[in-house]
Amino acid sequence: MLKTSKFLLVLIMVAGVMAPLFANGQDEAADYDYVLGKVPYTFEHAYHQAVAKELTSYAKQMYNAKVVVVDGQASNEKTLAAVENLVAQGVDAIELHCGDAGLMTTAINIAHEAGIPIVTTLIRPTEMMAPHVQPQETPSSLTMGQIAATQWLKANPDKPCKVAMLNFGGIEQIWQMRTGAFFDGVKSIDPSAELVTMLNGAGSTVTSMEVTLDILQANPEVNIIFAANDEMALGALAACEQLGRGVMDNGVPLTEVIAGLDGSEAAMLEIYDPSSSFKMTHGAVRDVARAEIDTMMAIVKGEIPMDKYMETPVLSPVVDFYNTPIEEAQRFLETNFFYEGDLKAEIKK
Incomplete structure (x- = not known):
């Protein structure tokens, strides 16, 4: 696209x-x-x-x-x-x-x-x-960490997982449900995985782009990025692209794997682009x-x-490039984000 x-x-x-x-x-x-x-x-x-x-x-x-x-x-x-x-x-x-x-x-x-x-x-x-409504985010975040680590190591078996996180600041429950659970998933696949850094992306695309630029310039070895919402993941992707990264070869990781959370239309357009390194999200x-x-x-x-x-x-539910057919992602967007377009056609543009 x-x-x-x-x-x-x-x-x-x-x-x-x-x-x-x-x-x-x-x-x-x-x-x-x-x-x-x-x-x-x-x-x-x-x-x-x-x-x-x-x-x-x-x-x-x-x-x-x-x-x-x-x-x-x-x-x-x-x-x-x-x-x-x-x-x-x-x-x-x-x-x-x-x-x-x-x-x-x-x-x-x-x-x-x-x-x-x-x-x-x-x-x-x-x-x-x-009374309280509780999205079941922890198991889905853990699953995404497993998928990200599996795909990275499959393509780069000699490069252990080096993880960077973007969060909302010091919200303990976000660690339990999102960032920490994701890293647990990575570690379950690669016990040698390292959490290189975790910084506040403030839920913002612009802030997260700036933060990720700093992260990657200081730690170019980072190869998995998890952002605690899709806006931050899009900012991380924009930073990667500015540095000549953010790319895949038909879904095969070359520079990094990016994961977000919420399942927005903007996220799906990247997740199903085989050349983008943003590859998974979850939400309801x-x-x-x-x-x-x-x-x-x-x-x-x-x-x-x-x-x-x-x-x-x-x-x-998790939606990812590797395990979720694009037709299912289409239905997810229609059900959750009032999407009226054709995801497959948009990706091909």
Whole structure:
């Protein structure tokens, strides 16, 4: 496929998802039975855009419920303000996805004091006192580490795995579910594998490109890169390409193997390009969004208590160049990211 700027491609994806989401959010004429609140981590990530769009549609279809979405902007201050805003509006229930376990607990207390149910996702709060939706990321991250190591060593048996990681900073649960699990997978294939460095990519394509340039210039031996979301993986790929790396020979690693997480359209266009070194991801939008809505509505309807911790597990399937047919990836995008294109045709452009 023709190489488009990673930054332009991500911006195009944002515009495509956000426009219909805001259009739905402005549908004031409908007669709703419930009003729910949603605070995503940040709309800068394609995953959170898609989750918000899916849950908005699903809530209306299944429960005649309106969802008020307030962006947390990857900021503790703005996330907490968003929760307080929804509480002030008197919504029937709130769903929160943020990266700070302590802030989760604070938000739960604020909502509960107002008699409003709240559901959390991914990062478990420090005090477990409300229902929680838990994507099953750990086994999928481990599997990707195994695939990355296997493919690298198959092509380069004399070069042990040298791993670099891009994360969101010091979030312990991200290590457990994503970065640490991925490295465990690598080590299960190559016991001599080394974690060369792990730095904060801030969830950003631009920041991750800059960080990865520094990593590779200081540690050119790095041959596996795991990024804790697809935006960071795309930034890592852009850095590799700037240094004359980032390439494969029909899927055979020449310089490195890159893995991401979430399963966005921008990621899939690289994963199924046989000349790109970005080769795997995992994620689940539709099932997470629907679990969030179903859990909120179960509380609202009195089917489960608002102040008792219980987890709803959601699978996070791996999609990779080596084991996942492109037709399956096409269905994944259609199901999770509202994709209307032809992935195979796009790759050939």
